């Protein structure tokens with residue numbers, strides 16, 4: 260037999276098996292009707308209906324089985340599969356991660372963890388604040404970006420410093436004053452409010468100080484355009500000067516060594532100080548300010564309403580200096596979902612600000628895994644991995660999608676299929692004409708609950 264004929268014969272055998280398995284169907288999807296026309300083993304390959312060559316995807320219920328507040332004993336069981344735990348169990352963790360313990364039946368294969376809770380990051384406590392980080396060491400799949408959650412009391416300063424990667428900041432609470440200077444000696448000072456952002460290109464020196472607008476100070480999120488960034492290896496003003504001979508300092512600044520008798524003997528990093536005035540302006544400068552602002556009042560950008568929530572995008576189309584970080588703030592109503600989509604070339608680093616959600620990432624080669632998220636968790640989706648984010652709670656889900664890119668870009672599964680010849684779509688998915696006619700040519704971004 261030729262290889263083609265062998266293949267056709269194999270289809271015939273498969274069909275015979277399927278046909279008998281479906282002889283007394285308890286749940287027989289209507290769409291199977293066409294596939295019951297059994298093809299003779301000598302049919303040519305091209306006329307075998309696609310639905311007859313592969314068993315249809317099962318219709319299992321794959322809901323979230325419990326959540327972090329459910330009064331249940333979480334067990335690794337879904338339908339007929341799995342059984343209870345007899346060994347030790349971390350119940351609070353299992354309550355937060357239902358889709359890990361009892362995955363949807365659509366999950367398969369191994370996908371590296373795309374979840375990291377800041378709760379598992381060692382915190383660095385300082386007088387005046389703290390900082391904790393996520394990078395490729397605690398989340399190996401996150402090779403392109405890293406993040407820091409930082410808290411400063413009113414007046415406290417994240418000291419003057421620089422680093423080899425660019426930094427994108429988003430204020431979660433309170434307000435900050437940032438100071439920056441570029442390599443042309445142009446300086447910049449700005450006071451920013453919740454949901455405002457900043458961007459410091461690689462190597463550009465800056466500081467961040469909490470104002471007293473919130474008497475408790477501020478907390479903000481930092482994202483860096485490199486997965487191996489470490490907040491503990493930034494170049495600090497005090498660390499450097501503590502490691503320069505004082506004779507050299509005197510020569511450099513054309514003064515006496517005694518002028519440096521009180522400089523700190525080691526780095527400060529985060530330290531308390533007096534809150535700055537909100538209306539402070541940059542030091543007057545013959546070189547003037549930079550051609551592009553280092554910050555952007557993202558808080559003033561109106562959200563675009565969507566069927567299931569809203570979205571606000573910030574990238575270099577409106578914030579020109581941000582050439583390596585683009586972002587979207589997404590709100591998903593209860594029951595609604597950030598639609599099935601992917602980002603063509605950029606990895607996504609996401610941060611959950613409010614609510615709870617679940618995301619399944621599809622990694623090609625029959626690999627897909629579902630992760631559950633609470634506020635304070637980080638998500639990560641490598642470029643091209645298909646995914647969705649479902650709101651699993653009773654309150655809005657608000658999260659940031661952040662990309663190492665100058666532009667926000669995504670491809671919507673629904674839009675793709677709506678704009679592909681219907682016969683081609685039908686040949687793949689066996690959808691009926693109604694369903695195909697219903698495909699929406701407009702990108703939904705966030706679709707409403709059914």
Ligand SMILES: *[C@@H]1O[C@H](CO)[C@@H](O)[C@H](O)[C@H]1NC(C)=O
Nearest residue numbers: 431432433453473474475476
């Ligand atoms: C900011 O923090 C204050 C506590 O100082 C809290 O009451 C408020 O809800 C927080 N605001 C946001 C937007 O999280």
Ligand SMILES: *[C@@H]1O[C@H](CO)[C@@H](O)[C@H](O)[C@H]1NC(C)=O
Nearest residue numbers: 325326328329330651652653
């Ligand atoms: C969590 O699950 C319980 C049922 O176990 C449900 O009553 C409650 O509404 C759920 N909470 C959220 C936030 O979805």
Ligand SMILES: *[C@@H]1O[C@H](CO)[C@@H](O)[C@H](O)[C@H]1NC(C)=O
Nearest residue numbers: 565566699700701702703704
């Ligand atoms: C298609 O999607 C857009 C955007 O979500 C929505 O406004 C519109 O109502 C949808 N059209 C149909 C026919 O559902």
